Amino acid sequence: MKRVAAAGTELAVFDRGSGPVLLFVHGFPLDHTMWAPQLEAFTPTHRVLAPDLRGFGASGLLPEAAGGDGAKLTMEGLADDLALLLDALGVREPVTLCGLSMGGYIAWEFVRKHRGRLARLVLCDTRAAADSQEVAEGRHKTARRVLAEGSQVVADAMLPKLFSNKTLADQPRLVEQIRQVMLRTNPQTIAAALLGMAERPDSTSLLSAIDLPTLLIVGAEDAITPAGEMRAMAHLIPAAHLVVIDEAGHLAPLENPSAVNSALEQFLAKQEATRSQEE
Numbered sequence: 001m002k003r004v005a006a007a008g009t010e011l012a013v014f015d016r017g018s019g020p021v022l023l024f025v026h027g028f029p030l031d032h033t034m035w036a037p038q039l040e041a042f043t044p045t046h047r048v049l050a051p052d053l054r055g056f057g058a059s060g061l062l063p064e065a066a067g068g069d070g071a072k073l074t075m076e077g078l079a080d081d082l083a084l085l086l087d088a089l090g091v092r093e094p095v096t097l098c099g100l101s102m103g104g105y106i107a108w109e110f111v112r113k114h115r116g117r118l119a120r121l122v123l124c125d126t127r128a129a130a131d132s133q134e135v136a137e138g139r140h141k142t143a144r145r146v147l148a149e150g151s152q153v154v155a156d157a158m159l160p161k162l163f164s165n166k167t168l169a170d171q172p173r174l175v176e177q178i179r180q181v182m183l184r185t186n187p188q189t190i191a192a193a194l195l196g197m198a199e200r201p202d203s204t205s206l207l208s209a210i211d212l213p214t215l216l217i218v219g220a221e222d223a224i225t226p227a228g229e230m231r232a233m234a235h236l237i238p239a240a241h242l243v244v245i246d247e248a249g250h251l252a253p254l255e256n257p258s259a260v261n262s263a264l265e266q267f268l269a270k271q272e273a274t275r276s277q278e279e
């Protein structure tokens with residue numbers, strides 16, 4: 001992992017391979033390792049970037065962490081970090097941004113503020129809608145509990161909802177690995193991200209203005225961002241294609257990597273071929 005200075009902290013980033021740039025943005029409260037099967041599959045043909053977002057994984061803790069519970073990680077701030085990261089790594093060409101869940105919320109902000117840096121979008125297991133008042137209040141409550149009791153509050157609440165029945169039955173080591181990533185995530189980071197997600201704007205009205213080739217991927221058994229909701233999003237984005245992944249829940253890229261990789265491969269091959277014909 002490289003380390004890159006970004007606005008008062010240091011971001012750890014997986015950066016390997018050469019070719020068109022793929023930028024993978026992880027979900028909450030995880031780190032870049034949730035993309036392990038994609039990092040391996042695409043490094044031979046692409047420059048693959050996968051940061052640990054501010055405060056997560058091996059990246060520096062939030063400067064605010066020492067100050068207690070006032071910190072907030074906004075989706076806009078996390079999108080700005082990605083732009084700084086691309087600058088620091090010397091990436092000037094438009095990239096394919098692939099975000100899962102919270103990574104998708106960050107992708108909406110990246111589209112709003114850094115559209116020129118994007119060639120295409122891949123949105124996995126995410127939503128465009130903002131939180132309802134009830135969900136936002138729940139996040140505030142959970143943030144207070146995490147600060148008081150630790151990261152296992154979120155691990156216990158989220159783990160049963162993250163995976164398909166098949167993953168839960170057949171891949172206990174994968175489930176445990178994700179649990180460990182959650183437990184290692186700093187409680188201040190978790191609380192700050194919860195507050196940031198709670199105040200994210202509704203991005204539904206942005207969808208019809210997205211003028212980028214877009215692939216949507218969702219696990220057929222996703223209980224957090226259900227396939228029906230992603231299908232409705234796909235209808236609103238002009239150049240979107242939706243792929244539903246069997247035997248997968250909210251972490252489709254990790255649960256059924258061969259299906260996700262082949263969807264991604266087909267999408268990229270088609271887009272990259274079109275682009276080279278145009279050049």
Ligand code: MLT
Nearest residue numbers: 027028100101102103224
């Ligand atoms: C995620 O996987 O990033 C979370 O489920 C996002 C959320 O809590 O809304």
